Amino acid sequence: xxxxxxxxxxxxxxxxxxxxxxPPAGLEARILLALxxxxxxxxxxxxxxxxxxxxxxxxxxxxxxxxxxxxxxxTRNEIPLASDPALESVVSVVDAENPLAAETDALSRDxxxxxxxxxxxxxxxxxxxx
Amino acid sequence: MNPAETPDDAALARLAQGGSSAAFGTLxxxxxxxxxxxxxxxxRHRQDAEDLTQETFLRAxxxxxxxxxxxxxxxxxxxxxxxQSITALRRARPPIAEAPLTADVEPSSRAxxxxxxxxxxxxxxxxxxxxxxxxxELPLKQVAAILGKRxxxxxxxxxxARKSLAATASGTTPEIEPSCFPEPQRTMP
Numbered sequence: 311x312x313x314x315x316x317x318x319x320x321x322x323x324x325x326x327x328x329x330x331x332x333p334p335a336g337l338e339a340r341i342l343l344a345l346x347x348x349x350x351x352x353x354x355x356x357x358x359x360x361x362x363x364x365x366x367x368x369x370x371x372x373x374x375x376x377x378x379x380x381x382x383x384x385t386r387n388e389i390p391l392a393s394d395p396a397l398e399s400v401v402s403v404v405d406a407e408n409p410l411a412a413e414t415d416a417l418s419r420d421x422x423x424x425x426x427x428x429x430x431x432x433x434x435x436x437x438x439x440x
Numbered sequence: 441m442n443p444a445e446t447p448d449d450a451a452l453a454r455l456a457q458g459g460s461s462a463a464f465g466t467l468x469x470x471x472x473x474x475x476x477x478x479x480x481x482x483x484r485h486r487q488d489a490e491d492l493t494q495e496t497f498l499r500a501x502x503x504x505x506x507x508x509x510x511x512x513x514x515x516x517x518x519x520x521x522x523x524q525s526i527t528a529l530r531r532a533r534p535p536i537a538e539a540p541l542t543a544d545v546e547p548s549s550r551a552x553x554x555x556x557x558x559x560x561x562x563x564x565x566x567x568x569x570x571x572x573x574x575x576x577e578l579p580l581k582q583v584a585a586i587l588g589k590r591x592x593x594x595x596x597x598x599x600x601a602r603k604s605l606a607a608t609a610s611g612t613t614p615e616i617e618p619s620c621f622p623e624p625q626r627t628m629p
Contacts, residue, residue, distance in 0.1 A: 320605050324574040337472060338472050
């Protein structure tokens with residue numbers, strides 16, 4: 311059997327019989343299953359993504375140990391005032407008098423002067439009996 | 441072998457475009473073998489060819505509304521298949537050496553031995569072009585469209601392939617791998 315030595319015959323020889331490459335037995339079923347899964351995807355469960363994070367955060371907040379604040383020690387440190395005898399005598403005199411008494415007297419005197427002035431400014435009214 | 445297009449493909453495609461999964465299932469039944477064979481010729485890896493066949497039909501279902509029913513269906517499917525193989529090559533893993541498909545069966549005819557020789561000595565693109573033109577009997581224009589090449593380039597590719605096959609087949613055996621070009625079994629007279 312002579313091999314084909316003319317490349318024009320090669321084409322005829324290739325066409326005359328081609329190798330058979332049968333697909334695997336389950337390939338068609340696998341393709342149809344993949345198509346069906348694509349058309350009808352499994353419903354995605356979405357609610358855990360909404361509820362779980364807040365629930366976890368709430369648990370963390372509730373379970374978190376409360377911080378203990380240490381008791382503050384308060385002390386009163388009274389600072390002694392410096393004492394000056396001369397100042398203390400003046401302060402005592404001022405504190406003894408009514409601070410408004412001088413003002414009251416001054417206002418009274420002003421009022422008397424203003425009244426006298428107004429009386430002097432008024433024309434004298436002479437009663438003339440007829 | 442008859443051309444891929446059958447009169448019912450267009451009608452089934454129109455039904456599939458309307459949403460009929462049964463019509464698309466029929467198309468899968470008709471063409472999955474040929475798509476697988478083409479991808480096997482292209483990838484030379486059986487597992488990859490199976491995965492890519494599945495991906496091709498999933499892609500075809502997603503893009504069925506892009507298909508023009510006035511045109512043959514098989515070239516459109518094979519174009520999608522080739523694009524899927526390119527995408528897979530971009531995420532390629534190291535190729536695993538695979539035993540020849542017909543390791544258990546020795547080619548019993550000149551034609552089958554020639555196909556084995558072509559598979560062993562030709563690059564994947566050239567072997568695919570040979571497959572599409574001589575096995576699927578697609579015209580050069582469709583072969584070029586599927587492979588993403590110009591028609592003239594495909595013609596030159598096929599011419600060189602035939603020439604090298606003829607030279608190798610008629611020449612001495614050192615150029616040929618013994619496992620790919622076995623001696624025919626002599627039957628008892």
